[in-house]
Amino acid sequence: MKVQYVNSILNAVKRVFVSVLGMPVKFENPYNKKIHHPSYEVSSIIEIQGELTGCIVLSYPKEMATIVASEMLDEKFTEINEETVDAISEIANMVTGVADTELNIENVTYSLPSVIMTTDEIKYSGNTFVFSMPCSMDSGAFEVDIALSEVNHT
């Protein structure tokens, strides 16, 4: 997995969180996630296909997910419901959009985000190497998992 993919996605996370939520993001110590499961209970997953394949997962503790939705919609949410799921989904959409613009790789398609609520092991498509970046903000933590590889045309 090329470092430019990781950098573009992480830059996009920072940019979206600051622009949309007014929340600066701090990156902690990245690691290789050997067991493929989201670290927190609420995750948005975007599958990528084409010249790049894999997925990007943004994973939040429940409380953090409600905080993100509350900031985005300027309304107080205390539970996971249709509106908080849509907000989390839209954040993921924006992150991949910003990353895609920066990467500018032709023939890459992004799925609509799916939001899941589990910390069980799930199948991360694409590369078996999963780059995980724990993130922190004043209001709490979340994590970004990136599993991407280029299609081999040989």
Added chain:
Amino acid sequence: MSPKILTVDDSKTVRTIIRKMLSEYSCELIEAEDGMEGLAKAREESPNLIILDIDMPKMNGLEVLMNLRNDNKFEKTPVFMLTSKNKMQNVRIAMELGVSGYVGKPFKRLDLIERIRKVLPLSPA
């Protein structure tokens, strides 16, 4: 008479954000959650401005724009494309179809309001 603004986006979150941004201004807000509904509402309501997402189910924003521009009624209606994917090919297609402007997601409230003000008078509610 207050201007009519139609937002066409499959994300309820984005529609809510735009609605809240524009709630401070005197305007009538109409919403649609996919391209086909957006086209139907445009024909029904004759908005003064259309804010249109690109990636949507049933009919994407570029197809909606093409249909609008092929209709004499909407030849001159300002249309802003709202998208998180600012790929050059989309920008090029939209420009050829006569888009009035592009608003990339994430967008700031002031950016959107300023752009709207260039094509439509917006007075405080």
